[in-house]
Amino acid sequence: MAHNFRDNLSINPVFARPGEAGAVHKYTLPKGSMLPETAYQIVHDESMLDGNARLNLATFVSTWMDERADKLYTEAFDKNAIDKDEYPQTAAMETYCWRILADLWRAPDPAGAIGCSTTGSSEACMLGGLALKRRWQEKRRAAGLPADKPNLVMSSAVQVCWEKFCNYFDVEARFVPISMEHKVLDGHNLADYVDENTIGVVAIFGVTYTGMYEPVVAISKALDEIQKKTGYDVMIHVDGASGAMIAPFVQPDLVWDFRLPRVASINTSGHKYGLVYPGLGWVVWRKADLLPESLVFQVSYLGGKMPTFALNFSRPGAQILLQYWAFLRYGHEGYRAVQEETMRVAWYLAEEIAGMGPFELWNHASDIPVFAWMLKPSRGRNWTLYDLSDRLRMQGWQIPAYPMPVDLTDLTVQRIVVRNGLSMDLAGRLIDDIRAQVAYLDADNEAKNADRKAVFHH
Numbered sequence: 029m030a031h032n033f034r035d036n037l038s039i040n041p042v043f044a045r046p047g048e049a050g051a052v053h054k055y056t057l058p059k060g061s062m063l064p065e066t067a068y069q070i071v072h073d074e075s076m077l078d079g080n081a082r083l084n085l086a087t088f089v090s091t092w093m094d095e096r097a098d099k100l101y102t103e104a105f106d107k108n109a110i111d112k113d114e115y116p117q118t119a120a121m122e123t124y125c126w127r128i129l130a131d132l133w134r135a136p137d138p139a140g141a142i143g144c145s146t147t148g149s150s151e152a153c154m155l156g157g158l159a160l161k162r163r164w165q166e167k168r169r170a171a172g173l174p175a176d177k178p179n180l181v182m183s184s185a186v187q188v189c190w191e192k193f194c195n196y197f198d199v200e201a202r203f204v205p206i207s208m209e210h211k212v213l214d215g216h217n218l219a220d221y222v223d224e225n226t227i228g229v230v231a232i233f234g235v236t237y238t239g240m241y242e243p244v245v246a247i248s249k250a251l252d253e254i255q256k257k258t259g260y261d262v263m264i265h266v267d268g269a270s271g272a273m274i275a276p277f278v279q280p281d282l283v284w285d286f287r288l289p290r291v292a293s294i295n296t297s298g299h300k301y302g303l304v305y306p307g308l309g310w311v312v313w314r315k316a317d318l319l320p321e322s323l324v325f326q327v328s329y330l331g332g333k334m335p336t337f338a339l340n341f342s343r344p345g346a347q348i349l350l351q352y353w354a355f356l357r358y359g360h361e362g363y364r365a366v367q368e369e370t371m372r373v374a375w376y377l378a379e380e381i382a383g384m385g386p387f388e389l390w391n392h393a394s395d396i397p398v399f400a401w402m403l404k405p406s407r408g409r410n411w412t413l414y415d416l417s418d419r420l421r422m423q424g425w426q427i428p429a430y431p432m433p434v435d436l437t438d439l440t441v442q443r444i445v446v447r448n449g450l451s452m453d454l455a456g457r458l459i460d461d462i463r464a465q466v467a468y469l470d471a472d473n474e475a476k477n478a479d480r481k482a483v484f485h486h
């Protein structure tokens with residue numbers, strides 16, 4: 029009874045099965061099917077070549093949640109957030125969450141605020157920007173003034189989502205360049221950029237490049253001055269993708285939020301320091317009338333009548349449950365404990381890196397647990413932060429080096445984003461690895477210099 033070993037799938041070793049052993053189609057749909065286990069193994073194995081998410085110190089996005097959250101996630105991954113009539117409790121939990129945020133961000137009347145979830149801060153920023161634009165247009169048209177040349181004022185170090193917003197929605201982007209004297213948008217020279225066509229000013233609360241806060245109070249005061257002189261009443265959108273979930277816990281006395289009457293709207297990424305897996309964002313307006321009704325659609329084909337303001341229609345609902353879980357699980361004290369520990373790890377790393385010799389910090393991790401550093405100028409050194417980044421990558425750490433934005437593009441920095449899950453223990457290992465790689469690069473450097481001298485003397 030000769031039995032074809034290959035055809036008997038229950039005894040056939042996984043990597044010797046048809047499909048698994050043969051060539052895999054990458055760019056065309058395979059003609060036939062394969063076993064689910066085989067397909068799983070192929071996809072699983074290919075993804076092993078991705079970096080380790082926990083060692084990815086380039087991203088702001090959560091890479092660790094508690095097992096209970098994982099359980100909740102698997103229970104809810106089939107829920108579509110848009111089906112608010114079918115999943116009324118997911119919709120209710122979405123409302124709990126943005127109301128919690130409105131309160132956390134000191135909306136004068138959280139019940140009179142309005143907000144929603146999004147796929148991330150990018151979408152949240154688009155919605156914030158669209159509300160600014162539409163309000164400006166409606167005001168201009170009501171006054172019989174042209175409304176065809178809107179502009180938005182922001183730092184040159186904004187996250188790319190603001191350049192996208194301006195590009196996609198036909199708004200002129202007015203960038204205030206950062207410099208060594210003005211490392212962030214701080215209200216300096218703002219009057220040179222604001223005019224009657226300015227729909228708003230973006231304050232980045234946690235600059236992506238460096239982790240620094242833009243001083244929203246100073247920006248607000250500069251706009252007060254501008255209003256006194258010109259009458260332009262320009263409001264602020266705070267891009268708190270990262271900082272809006274740090275400051276309320278770590279710097280509770282810092283004023284940056286709805287306590288400032290000029291702050292019309294604030295966004296954050298639930299999946300950054302909101303401590304939820306990707307992708308989830310939030311945007312909140314201080315008062316419902318700051319979100320023009322003409323932007324809100326009433327959708328009836330899901331049953332009921334649901335107001336929606338979003339770029340996408342379908343979107344996973346599970347992250348909303350995870351955010352509500354995190355709010356309940358951590359509470360104010362828990363968020364503070366987590367964020368303070370994350371800050372402590374960032375301070376430790378910044379201090380150690382500053383003390384190594386070749387580096388100079390661009391900023392201490394004093395705002396959000398993010399900091400960047402530069403290489404001190406040194407004659408004869410022939411390695412760069414890009415080389416260091418490569419060497420660290422070999423150890424599994426992903427720590428990017430990149431040029432600063434316009435006017436400072438000659439300057440290369442390297443940045444670490446510390447997140448919940450990068451423990452003090454791991455941080456110590458990272459410092460050991462950075463020291464070892466600097467020593468390697470220096471030794472390599474000396475060897476090359478010695479070679480060069482030898483060639484020269486020859």
Ligand SMILES: *Cc1c(COP(=O)(O)O)cnc(C)c1O
Nearest residue numbers: 148149150187189236267269297
């Ligand atoms: C991360 C980030 C964004 C984009 O957020 P996503 O949630 O990744 O879409 C926008 N602005 C700032 C300041 C950010 O740090």
